[in-house]
Each structure stands twice: as structure tokens, then as C-alpha cells.
Amino acid sequence: MQGATRRYALAMIGATAGSAALYSAMKAIHHVQPSSYKGPIKLDGDPKGAKVLILGAGLAGMVAALELRAAGYQVEVLEYREKAGGRCWTLRGGDTYTEMGGATQHVTFDGDNYINPGPWRIPYDHHGVIDYCQRLGVQLEPFIQQNHNAYLHNTKAFGGKPQRFKHIATDYRGQTSELLAKAVDQNRLDDMLTSEDREALIESLRATGALDSSNTYTAGDLTSRYRGYGKPPSAGFEGAPTPSTPLSLSEILQSNLWQRLADADLVDHQMPMFQPVGGMDMIAQAFAREVGDLIRYNSKVVSLQQDENGVHVAYEDTRTGDTLTAEADWCVCTVPFSILGQMDHNLSPGLTAAINNVYYRGSAKWGLEFKRRFWEEDDRIYGGISYTDLPIEMISYPSGGLFTKGPAVVLGGYTWDDAQAFEFNAMQPEDRIKWALEFGSHIHPQYLEEYKTGVSVVWHKVPWVLGCFGIWRDKEAHYANAVKIDNRVVCAGEHVSYLGAWLEGAIESSLDAIGRLHDKVING
Amino acid sequence: MRPLDCTTRTVLTAIAFAATALSMHADEGTPEITSFEPTPLEKKIFDGPGVTVTRGDEIYSTLCAGCHMPEGEGAVGGGMYPALAGNEKLEYPDYAVFIILNGYKAMPSFAHTLSDEQVAAVVNYLQSGLGDNSYEPVATAEQVKLSRPQ
Numbered sequence: 001m002q003g004a005t006r007r008y009a010l011a012m013i014g015a016t017a018g019s020a021a022l023y024s025a026m027k028a029i030h031h032v033q034p035s036s037y038k039g040p041i042k043l044d045g046d047p048k049g050a051k052v053l054i055l056g057a058g059l060a061g062m063v064a065a066l067e068l069r070a071a072g073y074q075v076e077v078l079e080y081r082e083k084a085g086g087r088c089w090t091l092r093g094g095d096t097y098t099e100m101g102g103a104t105q106h107v108t109f110d111g112d113n114y115i116n117p118g119p120w121r122i123p124y125d126h127h128g129v130i131d132y133c134q135r136l137g138v139q140l141e142p143f144i145q146q147n148h149n150a151y152l153h154n155t156k157a158f159g160g161k162p163q164r165f166k167h168i169a170t171d172y173r174g175q176t177s178e179l180l181a182k183a184v185d186q187n188r189l190d191d192m193l194t195s196e197d198r199e200a201l202i203e204s205l206r207a208t209g210a211l212d213s214s215n216t217y218t219a220g221d222l223t224s225r226y227r228g229y230g231k232p233p234s235a236g237f238e239g240a241p242t243p244s245t246p247l248s249l250s251e252i253l254q255s256n257l258w259q260r261l262a263d264a265d266l267v268d269h270q271m272p273m274f275q276p277v278g279g280m281d282m283i284a285q286a287f288a289r290e291v292g293d294l295i296r297y298n299s300k301v302v303s304l305q306q307d308e309n310g311v312h313v314a315y316e317d318t319r320t321g322d323t324l325t326a327e328a329d330w331c332v333c334t335v336p337f338s339i340l341g342q343m344d345h346n347l348s349p350g351l352t353a354a355i356n357n358v359y360y361r362g363s364a365k366w367g368l369e370f371k372r373r374f375w376e377e378d379d380r381i382y383g384g385i386s387y388t389d390l391p392i393e394m395i396s397y398p399s400g401g402l403f404t405k406g407p408a409v410v411l412g413g414y415t416w417d418d419a420q421a422f423e424f425n426a427m428q429p430e431d432r433i434k435w436a437l438e439f440g441s442h443i444h445p446q447y448l449e450e451y452k453t454g455v456s457v458v459w460h461k462v463p464w465v466l467g468c469f470g471i472w473r474d475k476e477a478h479y480a481n482a483v484k485i486d487n488r489v490v491c492a493g494e495h496v497s498y499l500g501a502w503l504e505g506a507i508e509s510s511l512d513a514i515g516r517l518h519d520k521v522i523n524g
Numbered sequence: 525m526r527p528l529d530c531t532t533r534t535v536l537t538a539i540a541f542a543a544t545a546l547s548m549h550a551d552e553g554t555p556e557i558t559s560f561e562p563t564p565l566e567k568k569i570f571d572g573p574g575v576t577v578t579r580g581d582e583i584y585s586t587l588c589a590g591c592h593m594p595e596g597e598g599a600v601g602g603g604m605y606p607a608l609a610g611n612e613k614l615e616y617p618d619y620a621v622f623i624i625l626n627g628y629k630a631m632p633s634f635a636h637t638l639s640d641e642q643v644a645a646v647v648n649y650l651q652s653g654l655g656d657n658s659y660e661p662v663a664t665a666e667q668v669k670l671s672r673p674q
Contacts, residue, residue, distance in 0.1 A: 080602040100591070100599040300602060338630030339603035359632045362590075391570055418637050419575045425590030431566070460591050463601025466630055473627070 037128040037504075040135070041511050043071035045522035050074070052517075053311055053326055055304070056334035057295045058086025059503055060492040060510040062287035063132070064332045065294050067514055076326060077291065078299040078315055080464050084292065085284025087118035087465060088503060091367060091455055092279065099461035105429050107367075108453045110407040115367025116280040117457035118468075119503050120396075120411070121145065123268040126504035128511070129283070133276065136286035143273040144399040146264035147384020153443050154389045157255030158247075162386065162443050167247060168257045170210065170227035174217035175249040177209025185215060219243045260387040268502070275399060283503070299324075301335065304345040306488045330517060331489040334510070336360070337482075338466040340491075347489060350481035357478040358495055360467020362421035362460045366392070366412035366436045370450040373398075373408045378446060390439040391420045407452055412436040425458040432456040470495030483512075490517050575637055580649025583642055587634070588650075596654040603630075609655025617663035620647045621671050635672060640665040 052068050054061045057079035069075045091097060093109040109115075121143045122129050133140055148169065151162035181202050183189055193201065205211060210223045217223060224230070224243040233241035252258060263269055276282035288295070302323070303314035311331040316323050333340065337358040347355070375381040375397050383399040392413030401408060413436050415421045424432055433454045441447040459468035470493075472479065482496050492506070492513040499505030568577050569586055577586050585594065588608070593599050596609030613619045624643050627633035634643070647668075648661035 100601050100605065101593050102599075336630075341629045342603045356629045358630065359627050360630045361632070418632070419573075422587045422590060422637070423569055423575075426586055426588070427590075434562075435566075435570075458590065463603075466591075466601070466603050466605075471632075 037126075037131065037508060037511075039131065041067050041515060043067060043514070043518045045518070047072050047518070047521050050330065050521055051076070051328040052330045052332060053078070053313060053328035054294075054332045054334065055301055055313070056086065056493070057081075057084040057288075057291075057297075058334055058493070058506060059088050059283065059287065060334040060494070060506040061086075061332070062284075062291050063507050063510040064334070064492065064514050065291040066287065067511070068332075068518075069291065069294065071518060074328075075291075075294050076328065077295040078301055078313070078326065079295050079297050080300045080318070082297050083284075084288040084295060084297075085281050087462075087469075088280055088284045089118045090114045090116050090279030090281035091457075097455065097457070098463070099429075099458070100463050100466070101461065103429050105455050107455050109367070109369050109409055109455075110452070112278060113369055113407060113409045114279040115365070115409050115411065115455065116275075117365050117367070117462075119280055119501075120275065121269075122274040122503065124270070124272055124274070125267070126499075126502065128507040129503045130274070132507065133283060133286075136283075136290065138282050138286045139277040140274040141277050141400060142271075143275040144271075144383025144397075145269050145273045145385065146271050147381060147397075149379075150381050150384040150397070151379075151386035151388075151443055152257040152260060153386065154255050154257055155442065156389070157257060158251070160442065162388075163247070163255075163257060164228075165261075167227050168252060168255075169261055170223070171217075171246045171249070172252050172258055172261060174209045174211065174223060174226075174246065175252075177205040178211055178215060178217045179249075181205040181209070181211060181215040217246065219245050256389070263385075263387070277400065302344060304331070304333065304340075304343055304347070304489070306331070306346065306486075311488050329488065330521065332510070332513060332517065333489055333491050334493045334506075336465045336467070336493065337470055337495055339464075348481075348486050350478075351484075351486045351489075351491070354478040354482035357473050357475075358470040359473065360460070360465070361469055361471055361501075362415075362418070362425050362458065363468040364413060364415045364421055364424035364432065364456060364458045366432065366454060366456040367409050368412035368433075368436060368440070368454040369407050369409045369452045370447075371407055371452050372405070372450060373403075374446040374450055375410070375444065376403065379444070386443055388439070388443055390442060391415065391417070391424070392436055392439045393417070393420075395440055395443060412440055412454065412456075421458070421460075424456075425460045427458075429456055432458070469501035471500065485513075485516060485520060490514075575642065578642060578645060580645035580647075581653060583638070583646040584649050584654060587637075588646065591631075596650075596657075608650055609657060611657075614650050614657060615659050617644075617647045617651060617661075617667065618671075620650050621663060621668055625668070625672055633673075640668040640672075643668040 051074035054064050054077040057077050061077055062084060065075050065077050091107050092114045093107055095107040096104060098104040148166035150165050152165055152168050153162040184198050184202055209217060210226050211217055220243050223246060228244055229241040230244040231242040298318045300316045300318050301313055302316055305312045311328045313326045314323055337355045338360045341355045381397055382402050383397050385394050385396045387394050393416060394414050396411035398408055415424060433456060437447055437451055460466060482491055490513045492510040494500055494502060494505035497505035497509040499508060565582055565585060577583055591605040592608045596607060598607030599605045621643060625633060625635045644663040644665045647663035651657060651659040652661040
């Protein structure tokens with residue numbers, strides 16, 4: 001197919017054979033990755049009154065409860081917390097949160113303001129989450145991941161002054177395009193390109209890199225149309241714009257600010273992303289409206305045993321201290337492996353080894369409420385994320401309530417670096433807030449003047465999971481043993497998936513687990 | 525990522541501002557922050573990439589105390605973090621060195637976070653110094669180096 005591009009071939013297939021053929025052809029060459037979510041699960045066949053005990057009322061547990069009850073099972077759910085949702089969690093004014101060690105934070109956010117300490121954004125191709133939101137009436141709105149007017153910040157570059165994303169992105173692309181175009185033009189890449197492709201490549205670099213006819217990226221109207229003008233175009237006698245001056249390539253390269261340029265190009269960060277209106281736990285609340293009557297809260301499972309007769313669970317009522325028992329024919333266990341690994345159980349050696357193979361990552365998040373939306377009013381940043389090399393790593397501006405007056409909450413930091421996550425984890429809440437304000441003020445000097453109140457969650461101190469999400473030390477060796485039904489018990493949750501840390505992983509894992517469990521119940 | 529040149533002076537200048545700004549809101553009763561002056565330990569924590577502290581007690585306070593708690597007393601929630609104060613498994617350094625380097629169950633490995641010297645220092649603090657622990661602190665960097673997973 002020399003000369004005929006793949007896109008051209010697809011256009012021909014589409015034109016001659018219709019869109020269904022186009023879709024198959026695209027799938028065949030891996031352009032389209034259909035979600036493994038296949039729509040509402042169908043559990044046909046009569047379970048004849050079999051009882052399933054579900055451990056955990058996070059999304060995996062509640063998906064199982066909803067679908068198994070609909071399929072005719074008796075269902076009972078035990079949940080450690082006082083409410084449903086697990087890590088699908090939102091903190092609002094009036095909420096109280098006590099972490100491991102006993103430190104308690106009282107959230108004093110204004111009105112409906114909130115922070116999602118756990119999952120906070122939904123990719124467009126997480127069809128399972130989106131489908132349940134539609135089925136359960138959870139309203140979704142755009143989550144702004146990518147904002148060209150947000151900042152990239154490095155304390156060691158540009159005198160510590162935050163740079164607009166659009167400047168770094170446009171100048172980086174333009175000047176790397178210029179280098180490549182000139183190298184091609186000077187015949188330095190002849191051994192890698194045909195003459196037709198050399199010509200096309202230069203043309204494409206001019207178009208995408210904002211290069212002039214001599215393949216140069218230079219101050220002027222063309223580059224200003226992408227990176228913004230010095231004096232923006234307006235009206236009146238003085239309305240003519242003046243061009244802006246690009247940053248030097250060397251300075252950009254040495255600044256490391258290119259590190260985050262492709263963040264929103266990751267398939268699970270691409271726009272549009274979504275969030276539930278009013279907070280991520282709107283999903284948990286919607287599930288709880290469906291299956292809340294099946295859930296026993298404040299119930300800490302301490303023992304999980306199975307034998308030829310059934311599943312036997314002992315749990316402690318955390319309000320009274322009483323130890324109670326529950327029996328069932330089958331069990332869907334969504335307890336995080338961090339906690340299941342500490343429980344008294346008689347699961348098989350293979351599953352036990354799998355449980356003990358997973359460690360839990362640390363991470364810190366802050367919700368900081370400010371008296372006004374200075375990032376909108378002063379900086380013209382409407383949603384999106386600013387990135388920094390400071391230990392808070394990022395600041396994410398609210399996607400909802402744009403242009404409203406009054407207090408608003410930003411995500412004041414979200415740490416991934418191991419050392420920093422551990423260090424914040426070891427701090428008390430007031431010290432974590434102090435540092436988030438200190439670091440954030442390097443990007444927004446308004447921080448200290450406008451600060452109202454804040455809350456932070458460090459995930460190794462979250463009592464019901466002891467970490468952010470599960471990571472396998474050796475997934476290849478142990479994963480299958482975690483997935484397969486262990487006599488009468490099947491595990492589910494984000495940790496039992498290849499969508500770790502995502503709500504979609506919890507949902508797809510649960511659907512997969514109950515599908516196989518149901519098949520075993522019906523067909524043996 | 526972490527600022528290599530986030531100078532202490534810059535940090536402290538901003539902190540001085542913060543102390544002023546926040547005292548204005550103290551009347552409203554919202555922030556429970558009374559001081560923005562970092563402790564001497566805190567000043568060290570963010571003074572470079574990775575884990576910057578080197579003394580055993582400082583490494584403990586900066587990392588381990590998050591889960592095992594400041595006095596090594598451990599904590600209980602849906603699961604638990606074991607107490608390290610009064611923990612007989614610390615009689616000899618080998619167990620703690622192994623767990624810190626390899627992780628254990630839900631606990632992550634610190635092999636890439638801590639140097640041989642840092643692991644030895646914190647293990648010696650766990651053996652003698654934390655709580656009433658008074659075993660002979662005999663961990664060495666050489667021992668840690670030989671124990672690292674290959």
C-alpha cells in the first residue's frame with residue numbers, strides 16, 4: 001500500500017461498504033477498543049432462594065447486591081462504615097472524618113461545596129460507570145481535565161513564575177516542529193523518509209507547529225493565534241493586536257515543564273471527562289437508594305470461614321461491640337486485600353497468597369475552600385489543572401459552579417510521589433493544610449489572603465481501606481487466583497481488575513465475579 | 525517531582541505572610557491553624573528530593589509514624605497497623621530490615637525510598653529509642669545492602 005495511507009484505505013471501506021464494515025475494519029487494526037462492559041448484566045435461571053452474603057458496600061458490593069437481588073437471590077450486605085460508597089466518597093460542610101490514629105476533621109465548607117477525596121473524574125470510555133449513572137439517575141457534567149490557560153510551574157525555572165500551559169505547549173510544539181522540518185529540509189533524514197513523505201511531513205509540521213514559509217517558529221500573528229497575543233485584538237482606534245514573544249526552546253527544555261504536556265492525552269484523561277453533579281458520592285447515594293435496605297452498616301467483619309455447608313462470617317457491631325454472625329450459601333467479598341489479609345479466614349492457599357501479594361499505595365488530597373474564585377476572577381482559569389514540582393504536585397480548579405460568587409473549593413494537592421505521600425501521611429491534619437497553603441501560594445499569591453477552610457485525606461490513614469488502591473507485586477503469578485471462585489467465595493473490587501484505582505474497575509470486576517458465580521450456582 | 529532549589533528562605537518568607545493572614549480569620553473560628561512556623565524537622569522534610577532526613581528518629585517521624593503512629597502505638601480501624609513499641613519482633617534487626625525492604629502484605633516496600641544507611645538508622649531506632657524499646661541496636665548499612673532484593 002505504498003502511497004495509500006491507512007486513513008485513505010479506511011475512507012474507501014467506509015464509502016463502499018457502509019459504517020458497520022468500517023467499524024469492523026477499524027477494530028481489526030486496533031483503532032477502536034470497545035469497552036469490555038457489555039451493557040446490563042443478564043443473570044438467567046432460578047437460583048432457588050440461594051443466599052449471597054456481600055462483604056463491603058462500596059461500588060463493587062452494591063453492584064453485586066443490586067444485580068443478584070434482581071436475579072432472585074437472597075442478599076445481605078455487611079459494611080464497616082456508617083454509610084455506603086467506600087472510596088466513592090465526598091466530603092461536604094457538616095461532615096466529620098476521623099482517620100487512623102484518631103485525628104478528627106470537621107468540614108466547614110460553605111453551602112453545597114465539596115471535595116472528592118477518592119475518585120474524582122470519569123473517562124468517557126468507562127461505560128460501566130456511565131451506564132449505571134444513567135440507569136440510576138445520576139446526573140453527570142463535564143470534568144475539565146485540560147485547560148490551556150492553567151499553569152505549569154517549576155520552582156527552578158522562569159524564576160519560579162508559573163507559566164501558562166498554552167505558552168509552553170505551543171512554543172514546545174512549534175520549536176520542535178521547526179527543528180524537525182529543518183532537518184528534513186536539509187536532507188538529514190533522507191534514509192528514513194521517501195521523497196513524497198519528506199514533502200508531506202514538512203507541510204504537516206508547518207500546519208501543526210505554526211511555522212512560517214521558511215519553516216521557522218517566530219514571533220508574529222501566526223504564532224500569536226495559538227499562544228495568545230502580547231496585546232490582544234480588541235476594538236476601537238487602538239484595537240489592533242501586537243504579537244507575543246515565544247519562550248526559548250532551551251529554557252522550556254531545561255524547565256521540565258514539558259513533563260505534563262501529554263497528561264490529558266492519556267486515554268483515561270482525554271476530554272471529555274465527567275463528574276457527578278454535586279460530588280462523586282452521588283453515585284454511592286444512588287446505589288444506596290436501590291440496595292440500602294440490604295445493607296447492615298457499622299459491621300466490621302472479623303472472620304470469614306467456608307465449608308461444605310456454606311459461608312460463615314463473624315462481625316463486630318462497632319457501636320455496641322457485640323459480635324454477631326451471618327450465614328450464606330455464597331459470598332462476594334469486596335473487602336480490600338489490605339484488610340482481608342488481616343482477617344481470620346480459611347480461604348485457599350492460592351487466594352491467600354494473592355491477597356498477600358497486593359500492597360496499597362499512599363496518596364494525599366486536599367480540599368481547600370477560598371472566599372472567592374480568584375483563579376477565575378484574577379487568573380481566568382475555569383476548571384482544569386495546574387501542575388507544579390512542589391510536593392502538592394497539582395491544583396485542580398472546580399469544574400462546577402463556574403462564574404458563581406462566594407466561596408469555592410479547589411483540590412489543593414494530589415500526591416503520587418511515594419516519599420511525599422508518606423511524609424504527608426505522617427503529618428497531622430493541621431500541618432498538612434499549612435503546607436498545602438504554603439506550597440499553593442507559590443502559584444497563587446492570593447492563597448493566604450483568600451483562604452477560608454480546608455480538609456485533607458491521606459489514604460494510608462483511611463480506616464476502611466488503609467491505602468489508596470491495590471498494587472500487585474507479581475500480578476502474573478497471582479492475579480488468576482484472586483479472580484477465580486474459591487469454593488463459595490469470589491473476590492471483587494478495583495484490586496481484582498486491570499482498571500486499578502478506577503470506579504470502572506470495581507464495577508467491571510463485580511459484574512465479572514457475579515456472572516461466574518451465578519453460572520456456578522445454576523450450572524454447578 | 526520535588527523542588528531541588530525550594531530554598532528554605534522562600535518557604536519561610538511565605539510562612540511569615542501566612543501567619544499574618546491567618547490570624548485575621550481566627551475570630552471566625554474556621555481554621556484551626558494557629559502557627560505557620562514549621563518545626564526544625566519540617567524544615568528538613570521538604571529540603572530536597574526523596575526522603576531527606578537521615579537520623580533514625582527523624583525517618584520514623586517522617587514516614588513510619590503515619591501508620592504505626594508517633595509513639596509506635598499502632599492503630600485500629602477497619603484493619604489495623606501493628607504497634608512497634610513493645611514489639612518483640614524487633615529484638616533482632618533482620619525482621620525489620622526484611623519488611624522495610626520487601627514490604628509485607630499491604631505495606632509497601634521502602635527499598636526505593638530509603639538508602640542502606642537510612643534503613644539501618646531507622647531499624648536501630650525501632651530497636652532502641654522508640655517507646656521503651658531497648659534492644660541492642662545492631663543494624664548496619666552493610667547488612668541492609670546484602671539484604672536488598674536482587
